[in-house]
Amino acid sequence: MFLSNLTCGNGKLNHYRALTVFVHWLIREGYLKDNPLSRVDKPKPAKRLLPSVTDKEVDTLIDTVDNIRGKTIISLFADSGMRLSELTNIQASDIDWDTFTITIIGKGNKQRRAPFTERTAKLLQVYLADNTEGNIWDMGRYGIQTMLKRLAKETGIHCNPHSFRRGMACSLHRKGLSTLDIMHLGGWEDLDMVLKYTRSVSFEDCLKHYKAVAKS
Numbered sequence: 560m561f562l563s564n565l566t567c568g569n570g571k572l573n574h575y576r577a578l579t580v581f582v583h584w585l586i587r588e589g590y591l592k593d594n595p596l597s598r599v600d601k602p603k604p605a606k607r608l609l610p611s612v613t614d615k616e617v618d619t620l621i622d623t624v625d626n627i628r629g630k631t632i633i634s635l636f637a638d639s640g641m642r643l644s645e646l647t648n649i650q651a652s653d654i655d656w657d658t659f660t661i662t663i664i665g666k667g668n669k670q671r672r673a674p675f676t677e678r679t680a681k682l683l684q685v686y687l688a689d690n691t692e693g694n695i696w697d698m699g700r701y702g703i704q705t706m707l708k709r710l711a712k713e714t715g716i717h718c719n720p721h722s723f724r725r726g727m728a729c730s731l732h733r734k735g736l737s738t739l740d741i742m743h744l745g746g747w748e749d750l751d752m753v754l755k756y757t758r759s760v761s762f763e764d765c766l767k768h769y770k771a772v773a774k775s
Contacts, residue, residue, distance in 0.1 A: 562602060571602040610717040611725035611756070612637065623714055628696065629706055631682040635661075636720060639673035640727030640745040642666065643720040647700050651687055656680070665746045674744055728756040 565571050578596060585591040612620070617637040621630050635646060645663040653662045659680055660672040675683075687695060696703070704719070711718050724745065731741050738753045747753055 562599065569604040572604050575599075575602050609725060609756075610722045611729045612716065612718055612722050613726060614730055616714075616716045616718070617723075617726070619714060620710055620716060620718060623710060624706075627682065627686045628698075629710075631679065631686045632696065632703060632706070633710075633718075633723075634679040634682050635675055636723035637726060637730075638675040638679050640724040641673050641720075642724065643700055643703065645673070645746075646720070647694070647696065647698075647703060649695055650693060651695055654683065666748075669746075671746045673746065725756045728753055729760045732757040732760050 562571055562575060565574060567574075575596075582591065582594055582596050586594060614637075617633065620633050624630050624633060632646070635641065639646075639661070641663065642665070645665055649661060649663065654660075655662070655672075658672075659676070660674050662670060662672050665671045707718050707720070710716070728741050728745060731744065732738070736744075738750050738757070741747075741757075742750055742753045745753070
């Protein structure tokens with residue numbers, strides 16, 4: 560009854576997981592003998608198409624920003640699919656100009672390399688001409704998030720760090736890269752997350768075919 564009366568959508572699954580941990584503790588400590596959750600169905604989260612930034616929207620965002628730092632950050636987000644924490648802590652010494660990659664500390668404190676394109680390389684070179692000490696952005700997580708929120712309000716484009724991460728996966732998928740390639744380039748642990756992020760691609764492509772057929 561508790562779970563069914565919740566109105567938090569996919570948040571029901573988080574409540575179920577918390578209850579599961581609590582019940583297991585109760586059993587381990589001897590407060591319960593049987594698991595009451597064995598008679599409760601696990602909530603099934605809705606599979607929503609989450610927003611992702613398209614290549615065209617990335618161009619619009621870069622054109623809208625009026626400073627080289629902002630342009631560089633957006634271009635790098637779009638190319639690499641970095642998480643906010645990964646991008647925030649980049650230092651000049653992390654950049655490999657021969658391979659167009661940046662060594663970062665990813666999720667789970669694991670080191671990996673993230674790729675970037677020639678467009679981002681040019682922006683980085685211009686920006687780094689005067690910013691080579693320590694954290695290259697001279698700005699923390701909050702500053703980057705504030706910049707993106709301001710851009711989203713100005714352009715109407717949903718552009719938080721994770722929408723760039725999804726956008727990177729979708730863009731590479733459209734260009735023919737395998738899900739395995741995308742997994743390695745984006746630093747995902749398994750293919751399930753890549754498939755989740757690229758669900759919208761299949762729908763959009765099918766929608767284009769639908770419109771073409773409907774017109775004929």
